[in-house]
């Protein structure tokens with residue numbers, strides 16, 4: 331067997347394929363992506379690669395240049411299912427994320443962020459509650 335194939339076999343032992351998103355179970359980067367450390371050939375350094383990039387390369391038999399990113403169409407950074415990954419240029423990818431994520435970093439499928447909306451509604455109700463309590467205290471003081 332070739333070195334590449336041995337590394338590939340080891341790679342898939344870290345992947346849970348029981349659902350549509352194939353979840354990486356190995357090491358993670360600080361940004362929440364899967365990290366695969368491919369064993370080195372003799373005399374070479376270990377290769378640290380992002381798991382989803384590795385998976386895509388294997389599936390498409392194609393290297394990814396540093397000018398390209400893979401976008402997770404499922405929004406799941408730990409997913410390594412190649413069909414959930416879209417090859418895109420770095421600049422296009424940044425644009426995509428500016429649109430796909432709100433300023434607080436929630437994934438938003440529509441124009442407005444549902445998560446932020448929920449949060450704002452909660453804050454709003456808290457304010458109304460506080461105002462009511464204050465009003466009640468004042469009324470009580472007046473007797």
Ligand SMILES: [Zn+2]
Pocket residue numbers: 350351352404405406409410411414
């Ligand atoms: Zn996925």
Ligand SMILES: [Zn+2]
Pocket residue numbers: 400401402423427
């Ligand atoms: Zn992306």
Ligand SMILES: [Zn+2]
Pocket residue numbers: 432433434435436443444445446447
């Ligand atoms: Zn948000």
